[in-house]
Amino acid sequence: MSVTTGSTGVDGGLFREAMAGVCAPVSIVTTLHDGVAHGTTVSAFASLSADPPLVSVALDTGSRLPARVRLSGRLGINVLTREHAGLALAFAGKGDRQVRQLEWSLDDRLPGAGWLACTVADLVRGGDHVVAFAQATSAVPRLAEPLTYHNRAFGTHLPQQVGREEKA
DSSP: OOBOOOTTSOOHHHHHHHHTTSOEEOEEEEEEETTEEEEEEESOEEEEEETTEEEEEEEETTSSHHHHHHHHOEEEEEEOBGGGHHHHHHTOSSSOEESTTSOOEEETTEEESSEEEEEEEEEEEETTEEEEEEEEEEEOOOOSOBEEEETTEEEEOOOOOOSOOOOO
């Protein structure tokens, strides 16, 4: 399926305003191309299936990262914590960044820190993005407060005890 722009959709500015109210996880998607790691910040990343372990992530077509992901057939998803807002900004914006200037560990041939290593199952064009559907082949959990993006600002999620009474 490919979704194209057209006159039947809502105004782009209005759509962006509505979507600013959606809290999203912040991650850096990475891949290796010619031995060099490249990455970009994304906020459209989600778990898709537990069996098999699948995720989806949207990559801007204005970036070279979708083509690099297509060539490598692999990607890493670095799930950021609230301490990583500066890192998220360093990889944000149009295009993608080389990872050389940062310290990364290599595992399963993909750079990452608290992340998923994935094999790409499919790439589907959706408007100005390419959605990668990928199967996780390795996972390193991060038990910390996540970095989120909401109302055009970084923040974090603080759990609430709703409907649970504390036991004395």
